[in-house]
Amino acid sequence: MKASRVNRKKRRHVPVPIASMGDIAFLLIIFFLVCSEVSKDNTNLQVSLPESRHVAKNEDTFAARVAIDESGEIFLDGVRVDGAKDIEWGVRALLTSTVTEEQRYVQFKCDSVISKETFEPVIKAISEAGGRLKAVGELEN
Amino acid sequence: MGKKAQERKRRLRNGEIPTNSFSDIAFLLIIYFLVATTLVKVKTITAEMPTGEKNAQSQSDKTPTINLRAGDIHFNDKKVDIEELNNKLAELDLPAKDPSKRVILLESVQGTPYQDYFQALATISAHGGVVALVEEE
Numbered sequence: 001m002k003a004s005r006v007n008r009k010k011r012r013h014v015p016v017p018i019a020s021m022g023d024i025a026f027l028l029i030i031f032f033l034v035c036s037e038v039s040k041d042n043t044n045l046q047v048s049l050p051e052s053r054h055v056a057k058n059e060d061t062f063a064a065r066v067a068i069d070e071s072g073e074i075f076l077d078g079v080r081v082d083g084a085k086d087i088e089w090g091v092r093a094l095l096t097s098t099v100t101e102e103q104r105y106v107q108f109k110c111d112s113v114i115s116k117e118t119f120e121p122v123i124k125a126i127s128e129a130g131g132r133l134k135a136v137g138e139l140e141n
Numbered sequence: 142m143g144k145k146a147q148e149r150k151r152r153l154r155n156g157e158i159p160t161n162s163f164s165d166i167a168f169l170l171i172i173y174f175l176v177a178t179t180l181v182k183v184k185t186i187t188a189e190m191p192t193g194e195k196n197a198q199s200q201s202d203k204t205p206t207i208n209l210r211a212g213d214i215h216f217n218d219k220k221v222d223i224e225e226l227n228n229k230l231a232e233l234d235l236p237a238k239d240p241s242k243r244v245i246l247l248e249s250v251q252g253t254p255y256q257d258y259f260q261a262l263a264t265i266s267a268h269g270g271v272v273a274l275v276e277e278e
Contacts, residue, residue: 025171052259052260053263054186057183109183111255112256113255115251115252115254115255116255127274134186134188135262137185137259
C-alpha cells in the first residue's frame with residue numbers, strides 16, 4: 001500500500017512553465033540587434049600592419065576609417081577613393097556634426113611597406129580636415 | 142487512442158498554431174548572433190598633430206627634429222636608434238611643457254616606408270609630443 005503511494009507520487013507530472021521562454025529569447029534578440037553596430041572596417045583589405053611597442057588597445061569610436069592597402073589604393077570607410085584630396089573632403093564632411101575632440105578620431109590603417117609619397121599626403125589630409133589620427137599597428141614582439 | 146494523440150486532434154480541431162518550437166528558434170538565433178559577432182578592438186597610437194589648415198611657419202632652431210633617412214633615425218642631426226630616441230624624448234619631459242613647446246618636427250626622405258614612420262610617430266606620441274610634418278619646399 002505504502003509502496004504504491006510512493007510510486008504514484010513519483011509519476012506525478014510537474015510542468016515547467018516555458019510559455020514565456022520564447023518572449024525572453026526574442027527580447028534578447030531585439031536587444032542584440034539594437035545594441036550591435038555594423039562594422040565599417042573593410043576586413044578584406046590586404047594590409048600588413050607596422051609594429052611598435054607603444055601601441056595600445058583602442059577604446060574610442062572612430063568618425064571615419066582610412067586605409068591604404070599593399071598596392072597603395074586608398075579607402076575611406078571601405079570605399080576606394082582616388083587620392084588624398086578625396087580623403088580630406090570626405091573626412092571633413094564626416095566631421096561636420098562632431099562636437100567634442102573625442103568624436104574626431106580617424107582610424108588610419110596603412111601597409112608597412114607603403115612609401116612616404118603615398119601615405120604622407122593622406123595623413124596631412126586627415127589632419128587638415130580636422131581629424132585626430134589614430135594609426136593602427138601591432139605590438140612589437 | 143493515446144492521450145497525446147487526443148490532444149493533437151483537439152488542437153487541430155481548434156485551429157491552434159503550434160508555437161512550442163518558437164523559443165528553440167529564438168535561442169538558435171541568439172546563438173547565431175553570439176557566434177557570428179566579433180568584438181574587434183584594434184591596437185592604435187594617437188598621433189597628436191596640429192589640425193586645421195596648413196601652417197607655413199618656418200622651423201625654429203630650438204624645435205627638436207627627427208629625420209628619417211634611408212632606414213636611419215636622426216635626432217637633431219645625430220644618428221640614433223629607436224632606443225636612444227626613446228631616451229632622448231623622455232629627457233625632454235614633454236608632458237610637463239606647454240602644448241606649443243611640445244612640437245617635434247618629423248622629416249623624412251622620399252621612399253621612407255610606413256614602418257619607420259610609424260615607429261617614429263609612436264615614439265613621439267608615447268612621450269606626449271605633438272607631431273609636425275615637415276614639407277619640402
